[in-house]
Amino acid sequence: MTPHQRFGPAKGIAGALTTASILVPAELVLRPLAPGRKTPLPWLFHRALSRALGIRIVAHGRPARRERVLYAANHVSWADIPVLGARIPGAAFIAKSEVGGWGVVGKLADLGRTVYVERQRRLAAPAQRDSIAARLGRGDSLILFPEGTNSDGVSVLPFKSSLFAVADGVSDLLIQPVTLAYTRVNGLPVTRRNLPDLAWVGDTELMPHARALMALGTIRAEIIFHEAVSPADMGGRKALARHCETVVADGYRRLMRALG
Template identity: 40%
Template sequence: MQRLRVVLSLLALSLVTLVLLPVQWAAVRLDRPLAGRIPMWWHRIALALLRVRVLERGRPAETRPLLILSNHVSWLDISVIGSRMPLSFIAKAEVAGWPVFGLFAKLQRTVFVDRARRADTGRVTSAIAVRLGRGDPMVLFPEGTSTNGSEVLPFRSALVGAARQTLADGQAVAGDQGGNGAGGAGQRAMVQPLSIAYTRLAGLPMGRIKRPLVAWYGDMDLAPHLLALMAGPPVDVELSWGEPIPFGPGTDRKSVTAKAEDEVRTMTMAALTGRAATPAA
């Protein structure tokens, strides 16, 4: 029965992908708003087929530009977060080569980071700044890698500087326009902490021992992990949105990153230990 469910789920996901891919490709090429919504629909269908239920606490900020800083547990994070709203990701370059998910990451206009090339930071920061300046919410995993899901690693602050560059670029435009542009005095971006915590299997607390069924880290292979998850019991994941942190032209990116890290760690531990109230579906 489990094998049949996996086969049917893979066939259904393949069919949905074949239908949506050309539409998404056209929407991206034509720069239509639909390009942000199609990946969201795909992620929601994928989660339904994987039997993953997302429980959400709080809300994403409405202010733009918006840079979201999240902890990172699994390849599944992409669908969990991507199912909530139209947004794009900042991801390591290897993601581009993943089957299915890599293709949709490209069509979701993901900004890829080559962490092996330190000189790549400037290019990536500029690319992120352009996207933020257009009003696209961007998700960054500042830990730099995925974890076992039971801890939150220190956040790196280098790419958070993209928020400052967005404001600097906007101020330059405002100066050219006599101070009436979007980057005028008092302009702020928002940096919002986001916690992702995989908490239950088949309605029962997951625990540290069983969390590797969902957590994907170290040298785990993607395909076996995906198939094991599809064959396994239903999963509950909690998303907790923290308080947005204003980011102005003079704001220190390291202090903002540290504040976001502390809040993400607090929210994650609360979800894993069950100290937080059960969020609404």
């Protein structure tokens, strides 16, 4: 049996539903028993979901082993969520507010303690920034996509310095740049031809893209955990954004050499 046969859309969807049916009820039961405490169930869910989707993850380096870390990662696909969630235990995502209304996906995001931001409401930005800073101040670690949207997978988009405002005033905070790339499909390097089935861009609907991704077969995702830095050492928000963008983009080019 080929990898493509093992991880077709039907098997991937069945695996994802099985994963959710086991771990989501467990999370609903455990959370009221330990309010405010982190459980390993979101991490287990992301690991199981990645495997169900046929994604095999290779990590270079490791996430910072401490509280109060803001991970700054590039954004290629909806699959980034389970992939990063599987390798960064205990961290929650910062996502656009629309995700909370995506039916089952939104409910799962809620269970994962996702922080929602309304990027189109500039007047709400200070309150949202303060809310995220409060989460970091309590010792939470968060995953930020500083591009502000998904890229097409060919290269990393510019990082928005305004999104790093959440780091202002948070003591003892570390920022760790993270590069994520989908590098191989069924053992062969990813090319521009099959990249659209991996990258989720534009107005593409979620479920059709998910079926196309699962139909590819076995996917190799690689993550580089770069050296963490202190915002106080970066000389301001813009310099911090440039540093993270440069490090992440360089890592992406190394991982995606086959694109030319």
